[in-house]
Amino acid sequence: MTITIKQLQKGLADKQFSSVEITQDYLNKINQKNIDLNCFISVTGELALKQAASADAVIASGKGSVLTGIPMAHKDIFCTDGVKTSCGSKMLDNFIAPYDATVIEKFNRSGTVMLGKTNLDEFAMGSSNENSFYGSVGNPWDTSRVPGGSSGGSAAAVAARLAPGATGTDTGGSIRQPAALCGITGIKPTYGRVSRYGIVAFGSSLEQAGPFAHTAEDCALLLQSMSGFDPRDSTSVDQAVPNFSVDLNKDIAGLKIGLPKEFFADGLDSDVATVIETAISEFHKLGAEIVDISLPNMGLSIPVYYVVAPAECSSNLSRMDGVRFGHQCENPIDLEDLYKRSRSEGFGEEVKRRIMIGTYALSAGYYDAYYLKAQRLRRLIKQDYVKAFEQVDVILCPTTPEVAFKRGEKTDDPINMYLQDIYTLSLNLAGLPGMSIPAGFSQSMPVGLQLIGNYFEESRILNTAHKFQQVTDWHLKAPEVK
Amino acid sequence: MTLKTEEVRNIAHLARLQINDSNVEQYTNDLSNILNVFKQMKLHDTTNILPMAHPMDATQRLRPDVVSETNQREKFQAVAPDVEQHLYRVPKVIE
Numbered sequence: 001m002t003i004t005i006k007q008l009q010k011g012l013a014d015k016q017f018s019s020v021e022i023t024q025d026y027l028n029k030i031n032q033k034n035i036d037l038n039c040f041i042s043v044t045g046e047l048a049l050k051q052a053a054s055a056d057a058v059i060a061s062g063k064g065s066v067l068t069g070i071p072m073a074h075k076d077i078f079c080t081d082g083v084k085t086s087c088g089s090k091m092l093d094n095f096i097a098p099y100d101a102t103v104i105e106k107f108n109r110s111g112t113v114m115l116g117k118t119n120l121d122e123f124a125m126g127s128s129n130e131n132s133f134y135g136s137v138g139n140p141w142d143t144s145r146v147p148g149g150s151s152g153g154s155a156a157a158v159a160a161r162l163a164p165g166a167t168g169t170d171t172g173g174s175i176r177q178p179a180a181l182c183g184i185t186g187i188k189p190t191y192g193r194v195s196r197y198g199i200v201a202f203g204s205s206l207e208q209a210g211p212f213a214h215t216a217e218d219c220a221l222l223l224q225s226m227s228g229f230d231p232r233d234s235t236s237v238d239q240a241v242p243n244f245s246v247d248l249n250k251d252i253a254g255l256k257i258g259l260p261k262e263f264f265a266d267g268l269d270s271d272v273a274t275v276i277e278t279a280i281s282e283f284h285k286l287g288a289e290i291v292d293i294s295l296p297n298m299g300l301s302i303p304v305y306y307v308v309a310p311a312e313c314s315s316n317l318s319r320m321d322g323v324r325f326g327h328q329c330e331n332p333i334d335l336e337d338l339y340k341r342s343r344s345e346g347f348g349e350e351v352k353r354r355i356m357i358g359t360y361a362l363s364a365g366y367y368d369a370y371y372l373k374a375q376r377l378r379r380l381i382k383q384d385y386v387k388a389f390e391q392v393d394v395i396l397c398p399t400t401p402e403v404a405f406k407r408g409e410k411t412d413d414p415i416n417m418y419l420q421d422i423y424t425l426s427l428n429l430a431g432l433p434g435m436s437i438p439a440g441f442s443q444s445m446p447v448g449l450q451l452i453g454n455y456f457e458e459s460r461i462l463n464t465a466h467k468f469q470q471v472t473d474w475h476l477k478a479p480e481v482k
Numbered sequence: 483m484t485l486k487t488e489e490v491r492n493i494a495h496l497a498r499l500q501i502n503d504s505n506v507e508q509y510t511n512d513l514s515n516i517l518n519v520f521k522q523m524k525l526h527d528t529t530n531i532l533p534m535a536h537p538m539d540a541t542q543r544l545r546p547d548v549v550s551e552t553n554q555r556e557k558f559q560a561v562a563p564d565v566e567q568h569l570y571r572v573p574k575v576i577e
Contacts, residue, residue: 094561095561096560096561098554098557098558098560098561191537191538192537192538192540205535205536205537231543231545234542234543235536235540237538237540297526299522300522300523300526302519303519303520303521303522303523304523306516306519306520307520307523314497318498321498322563323562323563323564323570323572324558324561324562324570325561325562325563326563327563328563328564332572332573333573334573334574334575335572335573335575336498337573338572338573339498340498340499340500341500343497343498343499343500344499344500344501347499352499352501352509353509353512353513353516355497355499356490356493356494356497356499356509356513357513357516357517359493359496359497360493360513360517363493363496370520370523372533373523373524373528374523375533375534375535376528376531376532376533376534377523377526377528377531378533378534379531379532379533379534380526380528380531382534382537414512414515414516415515415516415519418519429537430537431536431537431538432537455538
């Protein structure tokens, strides 16, 4: 049974139930199902009920806004004042954030209720949620499979109906890929749309926060609350935020949807391809014009991303020094020993690999050949999209090359794991908005369809997704979680 | 491209990571494999293409030089592993 935020909102307004009641209901479900799924690192029940009670008072006074009293889960990468913010790492296992991220502050102001903090790949580095210090997460459709990553806990929680909405961050696909593998809707907005203040940083020029929910309509509501210029984030873009819900129902007849041939080539599972083709015919029926396009430099996304992201990671994670916060080793003999042992004990394998790759790519003698070269190629990738958007309004492709894989299947092969993000990475390199919506099933597992928009055109992809969800019901299918 | 184990030890040192002798080989293999993926970047000519550091080519904003944050030392040091008299304690650096 799928209950959307829109439905909860109506029920709260009509006094069918209170925020305390629905919050308690979600907490009960989390209590029952989190043991198997492991999608929450912390459940903040007491705080949630307190927030729900204040939300009920606000609603009763007639001063509630659209999200007042709506329970949500937050990825454990957002700093939450007074609540553990682990980022899935042993390094931050003891870290109680001393302030709220802007996104959290905005949700608090909207009156949402925080159910807890969700599991993720350590420091958001991974595509399967298997790199978490707190253990891997089960995909609610089949717990022997991964939920995707890095925001795997948030996606699994929403898919298992343990929360009606959740936050995630997306540095190379970390919202869209788990949304696809768990059969829910998720959007990564344009770079700079949502403040990064208070998000534990990994790839500063790539990452953006965004919401997960069951529908594009709900995502529009959540994204509305998250977006906006923030002077505290130097990468935030000072651009007016439109009302994302206004154009949801706009007719998409005549909308030009581009299909990039590079994203339908070798490597795409044939069953996934069939699901996507069926979805394309739905868009065609809705009156959209389907156009073949080419993004010739997409093959470069993997090498460019895996130079740029680790370079930024090695720089960002240098703040984890074992001195000011986080894990500190026992009895250091000197300062170098303190740094080295604290970091080696605190970080997991994938994080160490990426820090080392980044350190190498930025080191003297290699900077031009790797980092600068990657930054130049990054511009070519962006230019491909700029040219494509002269021809089309929206770009459509699969979100992932295959459905959720088995836990443990790719853990020994980092490069194979990196290939899972082949259709999602280039958007982060270019800074474009993209979303994943459920489009059908293959091997009884959900298939995600990706919609890519031009800069700051989140409204258009939300509109395209909403129209699709009006004529299909893939987004309402729920897994049976024991 | 294949890295030598000595290079991997040096990278680890630069990154202030300690790696055990038993997994130097593994890191050398993994990192070499990743560097091999980077090779295809060389095949593309990028003369006259400017490096792209920000998706919107934005530059850092300036703001008036006025105090905007208050000092919250107590709160921020409450999460530090080892603090004494408002100072972070580390092993002796100068003999």
